Amino acid sequence: IIYFLNDGKGSLIMTYVIKYISRLLSKLTHYDFRFTDSYLFLLTYVGKKCWFYSFSWGIYLLDATKEGNVGRFLNHSCWPNLFVQSVFVETHNRNFPLVAFFTNRHVKAGTELTWDYGYEAGSMPETEISCQCGVQKLAGWEVEANRLAVDYAQPDTGRLEEHSRAHCASEL
Numbered sequence: 001i002i003y004f005l006n007d008g009k010g011s012l013i014m015t016y017v018i019k020y021i022s023r024l025l026s027k028l029t030h031y032d033f034r035f036t037d038s039y040l041f042l043l044t045y046v047g048k049k050c051w052f053y054s055f056s057w058g059i060y061l062l063d064a065t066k067e068g069n070v071g072r073f074l075n076h077s078c079w080p081n082l083f084v085q086s087v088f089v090e091t092h093n094r095n096f097p098l099v100a101f102f103t104n105r106h107v108k109a110g111t112e113l114t115w116d117y118g119y120e121a122g123s124m125p126e127t128e129i130s131c132q133c134g135v136q137k138l139a140g141w142e143v144e145a146n147r148l149a150v151d152y153a154q155p156d157t158g159r160l161e162e163h164s165r166a167h168c169a170s171e172l
């Protein structure tokens, strides 16, 4: 576990877990990792923000179900204060990164750390879990929130909506 005491934007907060498992999922043609109610993290590179996979090759997952560090308890938020970055230390094989979480803005002490699972509610009825993060997702608001780099201790949907309406009118 790597913790940086400086809580400014861009600080490395933690790596997820260091146990790799390899699963051959060739018998499955589709698999949805978004809300499996578990602690799996996909390592195999399959493209940007693609959470519903079609494949016939082996993939690599981090499985933090039974062991892992506190990173496995990070919840999803539609307005997260962390982003995930693959870090390559011992190998440059894209299947085996260290999964590191960095802050995307200044985070006040006591604020829950969250990241974006990439979940789209309703897209997989049989695994649907309604998001409880409390942030109302508006078109363009993420872009605007990042651009403004506003320091919200907690998501303030009223202000986000206001900013979205003022600055992202064409996107709404």
Ligand SMILES: C[S@@+](CC[C@H](N)C(=O)[O-])C[C@H]1O[C@@H](n2cnc3c(N)ncnc32)[C@H](O)[C@@H]1O
Residues within 6 Å of the ligand: 035, 036, 037, 038, 039, 072, 073, 074, 075, 076, 077, 129, 130, 131, 132, 133
């Ligand atoms: C990696 S675990 C996160 C830690 C988990 N909350 C715990 O207490 O152990 C992922 C699971 O947490 C729940 N979860 C995380 N973020 C959520 C959110 N925004 N809304 C609803 N459930 C969420 C889902 O059940 C999900 O499968």
